[in-house]
Amino acid sequence: MLRKFVKMEGAGNDYIYFDCLREPLASPENLAVRLSDRHRGIGGDGIVLICPSGRADAKMRMFNADGSEGKMCGNAIRCVGKYLFESGAVPKSEMEIETLSGIKRLWLFPEGGTVRRVRVDMGKAEFAAAKIPVNLPSAQIIDYPLRLAGMQRRITCVSMGNPHCVVFEDPDGIELDAVGPLFENASVFPQRVNTEFVQKTGERSLKMRVWERGSGETLACGTGACAAAAASVAIGMFPRGEDITVRLPGGELVVNVGDRVLMTGEARMVFTGETEL
Known part of the structure; x- marks a missing residue:
């Protein structure tokens, strides 16, 4: 079975992105290990699933190169915002994305329909x-x-x-x-x-x-x-x-x-x- 993907990066932090808004992806942990391999796979720091959310405009799930699920990635979430805007799935310059670390607000700066810069409210820094x-x-x-x-x-x-x-x-x-x-x-x-x-x-x-x-x-x-x-x-x-x-x-x-x-x-x-x- 073939599945489309998008390779995106923010400041060199590169992930393989799958649009799961209509079709889920099975076994993302194993897929992250296989596809992240820079010699035998696509190559990346992991994979990101762009999923539907009942609480926000979309949900981001990310899996590291070792298959472990991460809670949040600031570079990846900017790319999620870019994809949602440019694909027309969420045609807004301000959006909210659900993550395992809570809902994050994004401000996009489109230029001629292309998003090059994104600001993210990363929440509060916790020192406890x-x-x-x-x-x-x-x-x-x-x-x-x-x-x-x-x-x-x-x-x-x-x-x-x-x-x-x-x-x-x-x-x-x-x-x-x-x-x-x-x-x-x-x-x-x-x-x-x-x-x-x-x-x-x-x-x-x-x-x-x-x-x-x-x-x-x-x-x-x-x-x-x-x-x-x-x-x-x-x-x-x-x-x-x-x-x-x-x-x-x-x-x-x-x-x-x-x-x-x-x-x-x-x-x-x-x-x-x-x-x-």
């Missing part, structure tokens, strides 16, 4: 340790000293609907393939964790590399960029309510941390095709 979750003896883990991955580090943990551990170290000096799995699977993170290595590069800018649970190092992570910006505000590096540019290997995202976290970035279609299910 129990809600991230992280098993450490403190109500909040902000600039917290902890020995991890063979050395003493200071970490800030935040949830953006999924768990993040932000470490302010030069990302270019990190052997991420070796260090990332040690963070992801550390016993203090009962649901595993996404880890961002971040450095301040200017008055309102950061550079970052990310190790995503279930996917490894990716070119970008929207929730990770939001977590990094929120952590930088929490430790007093930047003021609240101002745009922070987060530079990742795959591109730039602009994050504004106020009562809620707003993220703006590009969404791009790479190619379309059909695959045998």
